[in-house]
Amino acid sequence: MSSATLSQEHADSDLPPSEPWSNIAEETEAASFGMWLFLGTEVLFFGGLFLSYTIARFLYPQDFLEAARHTDIYLGATNTIVLLTSSLTMVVAVRGADLGARRLVWICLAATAALGALFLTIKGFEYWEDIREHLVPGRGFAVQGFGATLFFSLYWIMTSVHAVHLTVGVILIARLAWLMRSEPLRLPDLPVYGLYWHFVDTVWIFLFPLLYLAGRA
Amino acid sequence: MTDAAIGQGMPKAAEEPRSYLDTESFVSWLTTTDHKRIAVLYAITVTFFFLVGSGAMALIRYELTSPQGNILSDEAYNRLFTLHGVVMVWFFLIPSIPAIFGNFLLPLMIGARDVAFPRLNLASWYLNFIGGLFVLYALLAGGVDTGWTFYTPLSTMFANGNVIAAAVGIFITGFSSIATGINFIATVHLLRTEGMTWFRLPLFVWAMYAVSLVFILATPVLAITLVLIMAERLFGLPVFDPANGGDPLLFQHLFWFYSHPAVYIMILPAMGVVSEVITCFARRQVFGYTFMVFSLVAIAIIGFFVWGHHMFVSGMSSYAGVVFSLISFVVAVPSAIKVFNWTATLYRGQISFESPMLYALGFVGLFTVGGLTGLFLAAIPVDVHVHDTYFIIAHFHYIMVGGSVSALYAALHFWWPKVTGKLYPENWARFAAILMFFGFNFTFFPQFLVGYLGMPRRYHVYPPEFQTLQVMSSTGASVLALAYALPIVYLTWTLFNRDWKAPDNPWGATGLEWQTSSPPPKENFRALPAVHSAPYHYHETGEAPDPRAQDEAEQ
Amino acid sequence: MNGQRSQIRSLWVESGVAWVALIALLALNMALAFLPLNGLNVAANLFVAFVMAAISGLFLMGLRGDSALVRLVAIGSLFWLVVMFALTFTDYFTRPV
Numbered sequence: 001m002s003s004a005t006l007s008q009e010h011a012d013s014d015l016p017p018s019e020p021w022s023n024i025a026e027e028t029e030a031a032s033f034g035m036w037l038f039l040g041t042e043v044l045f046f047g048g049l050f051l052s053y054t055i056a057r058f059l060y061p062q063d064f065l066e067a068a069r070h071t072d073i074y075l076g077a078t079n080t081i082v083l084l085t086s087s088l089t090m091v092v093a094v095r096g097a098d099l100g101a102r103r104l105v106w107i108c109l110a111a112t113a114a115l116g117a118l119f120l121t122i123k124g125f126e127y128w129e130d131i132r133e134h135l136v137p138g139r140g141f142a143v144q145g146f147g148a149t150l151f152f153s154l155y156w157i158m159t160s161v162h163a164v165h166l167t168v169g170v171i172l173i174a175r176l177a178w179l180m181r182s183e184p185l186r187l188p189d190l191p192v193y194g195l196y197w198h199f200v201d202t203v204w205i206f207l208f209p210l211l212y213l214a215g216r217a
Numbered sequence: 218m219t220d221a222a223i224g225q226g227m228p229k230a231a232e233e234p235r236s237y238l239d240t241e242s243f244v245s246w247l248t249t250t251d252h253k254r255i256a257v258l259y260a261i262t263v264t265f266f267f268l269v270g271s272g273a274m275a276l277i278r279y280e281l282t283s284p285q286g287n288i289l290s291d292e293a294y295n296r297l298f299t300l301h302g303v304v305m306v307w308f309f310l311i312p313s314i315p316a317i318f319g320n321f322l323l324p325l326m327i328g329a330r331d332v333a334f335p336r337l338n339l340a341s342w343y344l345n346f347i348g349g350l351f352v353l354y355a356l357l358a359g360g361v362d363t364g365w366t367f368y369t370p371l372s373t374m375f376a377n378g379n380v381i382a383a384a385v386g387i388f389i390t391g392f393s394s395i396a397t398g399i400n401f402i403a404t405v406h407l408l409r410t411e412g413m414t415w416f417r418l419p420l421f422v423w424a425m426y427a428v429s430l431v432f433i434l435a436t437p438v439l440a441i442t443l444v445l446i447m448a449e450r451l452f453g454l455p456v457f458d459p460a461n462g463g464d465p466l467l468f469q470h471l472f473w474f475y476s477h478p479a480v481y482i483m484i485l486p487a488m489g490v491v492s493e494v495i496t497c498f499a500r501r502q503v504f505g506y507t508f509m510v511f512s513l514v515a516i517a518i519i520g521f522f523v524w525g526h527h528m529f530v531s532g533m534s535s536y537a538g539v540v541f542s543l544i545s546f547v548v549a550v551p552s553a554i555k556v557f558n559w560t561a562t563l564y565r566g567q568i569s570f571e572s573p574m575l576y577a578l579g580f581v582g583l584f585t586v587g588g589l590t591g592l593f594l595a596a597i598p599v600d601v602h603v604h605d606t607y608f609i610i611a612h613f614h615y616i617m618v619g620g621s622v623s624a625l626y627a628a629l630h631f632w633w634p635k636v637t638g639k640l641y642p643e644n645w646a647r648f649a650a651i652l653m654f655f656g657f658n659f660t661f662f663p664q665f666l667v668g669y670l671g672m673p674r675r676y677h678v679y680p681p682e683f684q685t686l687q688v689m690s691s692t693g694a695s696v697l698a699l700a701y702a703l704p705i706v707y708l709t710w711t712l713f714n715r716d717w718k719a720p721d722n723p724w725g726a727t728g729l730e731w732q733t734s735s736p737p738p739k740e741n742f743r744a745l746p747a748v749h750s751a752p753y754h755y756h757e758t759g760e761a762p763d764p765r766a767q768d769e770a771e772q
Numbered sequence: 773m774n775g776q777r778s779q780i781r782s783l784w785v786e787s788g789v790a791w792v793a794l795i796a797l798l799a800l801n802m803a804l805a806f807l808p809l810n811g812l813n814v815a816a817n818l819f820v821a822f823v824m825a826a827i828s829g830l831f832l833m834g835l836r837g838d839s840a841l842v843r844l845v846a847i848g849s850l851f852w853l854v855v856m857f858a859l860t861f862t863d864y865f866t867r868p869v
Contacts, residue, residue, distance in 0.1 A: 018335075018336075019250070019330070019331060019335060020329065020330045020331040020332075020333070020335070020408065026407075029407075030333050030334075030403055030407050032834075032838075032842070033403055033406070033407070033841070033842060033845075034333065034334055034337075034399050034400075034403050036842050036845045036846065037398075037399045037402055037403065037433055037845055038395070038399055039845075039846075039849070040433060040434070040845050040846070040848065040849035041395050041399075041433050041434075041436065041437040041849075042437065043849040043850060043852075043853055044434060044435075044437040044438050044441075044849060044852060044853060044856070045437035045438070045440055045441050046441070047437075047438070047441075047852075047853040047856060048437075048438050048441035048442060048445075048471055048856075049441060050853075051467075051470075051471070051856060051857060051860060052445065052456055052467060052471075054857065055464065055467055055860070055864060056462075056463075058864060059462070059464070059864075060462060073802070077798070077802060080798055081795065081798065084791060084794045084795060084798070085791065087791070087794075087828065087832055088787055088788065088790075088791040090832075091787045091790075091832045092783055092784060092787055095783050095787075096780065096783065099776055099779050099780060099783070100776070101776060101780055104780060137453070137454055137455060137461070138453045138454075145462075146461060146462025147462065149455055149461045149462060150455065150456070150461070150462055150463060153448070153454040153455050153456055153461075154456070156448075156452075156454055157444070157445065157448045157454055157456070161441075161444065191834070194832075194833070195833055195834075198828055198829075198832050198833045199833075201828060202824075202825045202828050202829070205821050205824045205825055205828065206818075206821050206825070208798075208801075208821075209801055209805070209814075209817035209818065209820070209821050210817075210818075213801060213802065213804075213805035213813070213817050214805075214813075214814065214817075216805040216806050216813070217805065217806060217807060217808050217809060217813045406841065434849070434852050438856070466863070470860045470863065474856055474860075521852070521855060522855065522859060524859075525859070525862075525863070533863045534862070534863045534864075534865075534866040534867045534868075536862065536866035537859075537862040537863035537866055540859070540862050541859075541862075
């Protein structure tokens, strides 16, 4: 169910449209379009990282894949499940808003933020472990070879950039959840937050096999 | 949403809505969401950065009058041309026409009351300005010596300077570009007034749309490249470092993937301006409107496929070089189409040489020279000879300065009455335009010659046989500086002078922006116009000029 | 109120189906990673990832019901990524070894 089918019956109880839009449906369509354009830029932003990964893997296949075996596949998989579940709660929140189910909306938003925070906690623990195992390029780096250095360089950069996006999402979604407990539902905002969150999840869907499943065979 | 078409004249003063310039308070300007006010804010900050970059230019040209260098050490000179490049590219040229005139005119030209996301628009300006201050601080407190191109491994491993601070500032400003791009695309898709179909859009609007596509597809790649520089320099995580298996050329691929489209960001809006001005002062429909539209979009798109032509001598595979060279020849075609069509637009026109027209015609000539020399550079053997010489500098200055800055001044003079409600002294304006044309050629043509003769770029100490040409160039630069300063002076003067009030449509132009008051009211139009005809309807096909505004009904 | 409750229930069911599919594909991806596929592992893993991304895009992000314009934005940005990869690899694939 897309936002374009949003019924007008919500118009009275919800916030009025912002300028220059004359009704909520128009504003929601515009906001979603704007967020899709922004996600397009994010595809290219992460794309630069994926390109760097591909080239490093292309140049030094053996040590690259050897190094990839050192990532913690269990923590990675757990985090993937956490993030996929947060996408479930997010989509219910967004579509629940169309149904006017305020309580469902803010609880699911809060759950999404909480799961996101859980992801970051697990990731933090994983980082601590990686540091303990000397998997940071530089002095004392535990794995040999150019490919290994590049792999872990990219591992740290790619997961950090993703984590920053996730953190921004968690903060904004938690704030929205807090506001939605008492204020009228902000109908144009919800699909926008949803799109961003699903995108961050989708990036992880690609990061997981590239960083955790590589070189396992 | 739309009402009846606007009639010929505006009602009496008693009924006139308040101009957008009427201000309640200074603070209201800093919290405005009115696209017109945001455009004015940009005009102020962009002019500031133009002055900073020009100051650097003056110092550079002075330094180069003597073969041994006059007043600067090698290190200081490196920081100076870096400052000049960074400020002029990111804080002057890239925002100039889109952020000032795009913001002001886009909603007016399509018959809307504002852009799609007004609050995001204000955020855009703050990001641009804050990023700019950040970068300025980095460049002045210690400086950056890598050149605006930040090549690795110099920038990540060996450069002494504020590379990280500069990178952070440019990163922040990048979001300003992205936000503007998103805003413009959504605005053009969703807020066109009744009757304003895609192929009735003025070419300036198409230019804003095309440049917005480039903004959103290219800028993020610059952003991630800056992140990678920061990761390598700040956290020691190698990506480009050859000692750890990294490839410095990867930096160049990523950097130029953005920076070549960036030069199209700098030229597409200028082309939009020129189309508006030439049609008006030749009193002609534009020749080949559809081809003009497709050329704008083609330049935007094909511009993404040519970045490797900056890397012919970098050590990149020569086969890749051939691919990029071929596509670089192709990208010249739509630009050439535009030049032919502007020329053809003049045919049988009733041409008058007001100052905007002088600047626009100057654009066509100077852009053509710059563009043709680009074709020379697309040929790999020629590029091998002139790469990193003054030939390259002359090439891109012909396009960016001879082209874009001329168009910026054309836009400034053409729309000044609309934005400020004031006219300006036409004789001074014509003088400045002509002075600029001569000063420009005097400055930059010698650089083609001295570059071809072998003078490298980014050097302040050079063989004495080049001095004559360098002194010529610096002399020309003084004339050029005067020509740029003059309009800033007399235009500012008109703001404080009561006598130069402008009518709604001083030029008798056909765009929707001219069918509202000068300056426009806050809500742009009393009643949103409905469009009945194609743009530039200065005459019936085959007949003498008889300008009909886009929203006038057929007689 | 009952109408809303049943709508909410079917919302959870529809979304839950997508979630189950994604988890199952995750498990599949992990299994594929350990199979000796002679260098094709990465292709298989990426293929599964694409399917997961497609499910996310179509069923969670609303691309199935959205306008052609939005779908063009999604596909266009991916296409641009392909261009970036392809032209960069004209260099890396053709370098002398």
